[in-house]
Amino acid sequence: MNNIAAVGLNVFENAENFQVNDEAVSPDGIILRSANLHDTEFDSNVKAIARAGAGVNNIPVQACTERGIVVFNTPGANANAVKELILTTIMAVSRNLFEGVKWTNELKGQGDMIPKLVEAGKKQFVGREVKGKTLGVIGLGHIGALVANNALDLDMDVIGFDPFISVDTAWNLSRNVQRALTIEQLFAASDYITVHVPLTDNTRNMFNKEAFSVMKNGAVILNFSRGELVNEEDMRAALENGKIGKYVTDFPNENVIGMKNVIPIPHLGASTSESEENCALMAARQMKEYLETGNIKNSVNFGNVEIPFTGKRRVTVAHKNVPNMVGQITAALSEYSLNIADMVNRSKGDYAYTLIDIDNQFNGDVIPGLTEKLSSIPDVILARII
Numbered sequence: 001m002n003n004i005a006a007v008g009l010n011v012f013e014n015a016e017n018f019q020v021n022d023e024a025v026s027p028d029g030i031i032l033r034s035a036n037l038h039d040t041e042f043d044s045n046v047k048a049i050a051r052a053g054a055g056v057n058n059i060p061v062q063a064c065t066e067r068g069i070v071v072f073n074t075p076g077a078n079a080n081a082v083k084e085l086i087l088t089t090i091m092a093v094s095r096n097l098f099e100g101v102k103w104t105n106e107l108k109g110q111g112d113m114i115p116k117l118v119e120a121g122k123k124q125f126v127g128r129e130v131k132g133k134t135l136g137v138i139g140l141g142h143i144g145a146l147v148a149n150n151a152l153d154l155d156m157d158v159i160g161f162d163p164f165i166s167v168d169t170a171w172n173l174s175r176n177v178q179r180a181l182t183i184e185q186l187f188a189a190s191d192y193i194t195v196h197v198p199l200t201d202n203t204r205n206m207f208n209k210e211a212f213s214v215m216k217n218g219a220v221i222l223n224f225s226r227g228e229l230v231n232e233e234d235m236r237a238a239l240e241n242g243k244i245g246k247y248v249t250d251f252p253n254e255n256v257i258g259m260k261n262v263i264p265i266p267h268l269g270a271s272t273s274e275s276e277e278n279c280a281l282m283a284a285r286q287m288k289e290y291l292e293t294g295n296i297k298n299s300v301n302f303g304n305v306e307i308p309f310t311g312k313r314r315v316t317v318a319h320k321n322v323p324n325m326v327g328q329i330t331a332a333l334s335e336y337s338l339n340i341a342d343m344v345n346r347s348k349g350d351y352a353y354t355l356i357d358i359d360n361q362f363n364g365d366v367i368p369g370l371t372e373k374l375s376s377i378p379d380v381i382l383a384r385i386i
């Protein structure tokens with residue numbers, strides 16, 4: 001689904017046993033970008049969905065988990081592209097560049113008068129410099145941390161808020177990024193606010209009239225995360241009364257376009273050839289690895305599991321994270337006189353995944369009845385033999 005860079009699709013096209021088809025009725029896996037899957041009925045054959053990108057709010061992750069469908073994303077693969085557009089936009093907005101270019105284009109037809117008109121008219125676009133202004137960064141993950149570090153190089157003061165910051169990010173973040181202990185502290189300190197959090201029930205509408213009331217007059221908000229983080233009617237009022245100076249959004253819709261001082265961008269955050277290729281390649285490799293070996297890397301709903309694939313017969317079981325699952329699975333294997341060579345069990349929230357390499361040699365392709373036996377264990381969701 002969507003426009004997936006060729007370098008990613010080639011991962012399958014050059015491999016045995018795979019076909020790529022954007023109209024497959026019964027696919028083993030789905031790779032997509034922003035297509036909305038919330039109303040999609042998944043065929044029972046679907047085993048994995050890979051989002052070539054960061055946000056997975058277009059995928060019904062919980063429903064997938066309940067069916068044992070592993071959902072992947074590509075953490076960090078498009079972060080540099082988004083960071084570059086944000087820094088570009090912060091400076092462009094500060095210099096009223098979009099309005100200035102639009103006005104200049106409208107001078108077409110004025111002939112020799114244009115240079116004079118330009119000199120007379122440019123005063124309406126006088127901007128301000130970003131040097132010495134404060135940038136608030138909400139969410140210091142792959143994108144937010146890059147933005148925060150690079151904004152320091154523009155001589156901005158940077159304040160960040162992320163109560164769930166990862167250890168990796170914390171190590172990579174400049175010590176000159178100030179830490180906000182509350183989001184209100186960040187709101188109150190910032191001339192520019194950029195948000196880099198996933199859309200969840202906790203973050204939906206985080207920009208609302210209460211939030212705006214704490215902000216500096218004329219604050220500029222950049223939203224390259226998801227439109228639903230912003231309460232649009234509260235934003236409309238804040239733009240109208242000047243509380244918010246400008247609202248840059250990568251998620252335009254009928255309601256937002258035309259609001260006073262809104263800068264709508266057609267979801268270009270990740271739209272560079274480098275980023276599209278990084279995402280496609282990462283998504284395709286993760287998907288292929290999972291389908292062929294059962295190994296899981298960068299899943300949002302099952303834990304990472306990796307045992308080097310030696311070609312031994314492999315059993316994978318997605319199941320609920322409840323006591324005695326491993327005992328029941330290994331008991332089933334022993335009924336078939338199967339000897340375990342290696343095993344990993346990893347849980348994530350209410351669900352878990354067990355991957356087991358079998359030591360026995362086989363002539364045929366299947367171990368008759370084993371999949372059914374494993375699937376009949378209560379709380380097993382999906383069993384595969386590879």
Ligand SMILES: NC(=O)c1ccc[n+]([C@@H]2O[C@H](COP(=O)([O-])OP(=O)(O)OC[C@H]3O[C@@H](n4cnc5c(N)ncnc54)[C@H](O)[C@@H]3O)[C@@H](O)[C@H]2O)c1
Binds near residue numbers: 053078270
């Ligand atoms: N415009 C685009 O094209 C584009 C491209 C990439 C990502 N995105 C959006 O940007 C989001 C962030 O991407 P990323 O790659 O940085 O993701 P990420 O997972 O690396 O980082 C998200 C960060 O948000 C933090 N966070 C979560 N809830 C928070 C909260 N309530 N308050 C503060 N911090 C919170 C997490 O701890 C994490 O550090 C994605 O979920 C996606 O929606 C948009």
Ligand SMILES: O=C(O)CC[C@@H](O)C(=O)O
Binds near residue numbers: 053054055056
């Ligand atoms: O695919 C895109 O162009 C956008 C991806 C972006 O929204 C993401 O969440 O990574």
